[in-house]
Structure formats: C-alpha cells, structure tokens
Amino acid sequence: MAARSLAHGLATTDASGYVDPGYSMDSAWRGGLPPESGFTYLDDVPARVMLDLAHRGARLAKEHGSSAGPPVSLLDQEVIQVSSADVVVGLPMRCVFALTAMGFLPQSAETISADELIRVRISPAWLRLDARFGSVYRHRGHAALVLR
Structure with missing residues (x-):
C-alpha cells in the first residue's frame, strides 16, 4: 500500500475505527532495499555476451513457456x-532478462560497443549487475531466510 493512501485512511477514520489502508501495491519492491555501498567488485562480463544470453533465453522462454510466462526453472x-x-557467483537468467527488459542494456548487438561491460559486484546478501543505463539487484540468500 502507498504511504499517502494509508495516511489519508488514518486521517479519515470513522467512529467504528475502520481504517482504509488504500489499494495494494503488489508491483512495489517487497522486503528490504539493497544497501547503497559495501559491494565488492568481482569481474566484468562483456555486454554482448549478456545480450546473447538474453536472446537465447527469450527463444527458450517462447518454446517452453505458457500463458503464465517463462518456466521458473x-x-x-x-x-x-x-x-x-x-568467490564464485552464478548469474541467473532472471537477472539477464531484467537487464534487457528494463532497458539497462541495448536490445541490439550493433548498438553495443565491443568493449562495453557489465560490472558484477556482490555484498554478503546481494548480487548487483551494473550496466550502462542502470543496475539490477538480486538478493543472494533464500527468500524465507533473513539473518542479521
């Protein structure tokens, strides 16, 4: 729910005490946000390699997907x-798709210079991919397990 909607609901509480929290915001980020600093550089991956992986993954998704989208596997x-x-870190297809779907990586190999790189960084809890136009973050731990 949006903070503005919740604040309005709290301000307009009726005699019954019912609070309308507003509409659901399921598309909003769930859970804690990644930190602004504290990432360790691992290596760079050529942007063209990532784009090729995205194109190959898209073909597989069309071939094996359903109306619910690509298979989770x-x-x-x-x-x-x-x-x-x-340190060895695997990059899931989900992150590769995110780079292209959000426009952080150009869609065409011709628009990517041969020396353009995707920088890979990690923190104890996060994977971070930095591209020309933005960054993709993925929590490295199990979603149901949060240790502090």
Whole structure:
C-alpha cells in the first residue's frame, strides 16, 4: 500500500475505527532495499555476451513457456558464472532478462560497443549487475531466510 493512501485512511477514520489502508501495491519492491555501498567488485562480463544470453533465453522462454510466462526453472537457472579469488557467483537468467527488459542494456548487438561491460559486484546478501543505463539487484540468500 502507498504511504499517502494509508495516511489519508488514518486521517479519515470513522467512529467504528475502520481504517482504509488504500489499494495494494503488489508491483512495489517487497522486503528490504539493497544497501547503497559495501559491494565488492568481482569481474566484468562483456555486454554482448549478456545480450546473447538474453536472446537465447527469450527463444527458450517462447518454446517452453505458457500463458503464465517463462518456466521458473529457466528464470532461476544460472547461465554464467563470475569469479574472483575464492568467490564464485552464478548469474541467473532472471537477472539477464531484467537487464534487457528494463532497458539497462541495448536490445541490439550493433548498438553495443565491443568493449562495453557489465560490472558484477556482490555484498554478503546481494548480487548487483551494473550496466550502462542502470543496475539490477538480486538478493543472494533464500527468500524465507533473513539473518542479521
């Protein structure tokens, strides 16, 4: 729910005490936001490689998808691994799709220079992919397990 709607609902409470919290905002970010700092650089992946993975994944999604969208197994499949020293992190197709779907990576290989890179960083709890036009974050832990 939106804070503005909730504030309005609280301000207009009737005698029964009922509060209208407003409409659901299921598309809004759920859970804690990623930190602004504290990420460790792992490696860079050529942007053209990521775009190729996105195109190949889209073909598979069309082939194996349904009216509910691509299979979860495709979205969660690690399609490339990035490493640095003793740390190895797999990048799931879900993050590759997010880079292209949000426009952070150009849609055509011709518009990507050969030296353009996607920077991969991690924190203890987050994976971060930095592209030319934006960043994609993914929580690294199990969604039901939050340790502080």
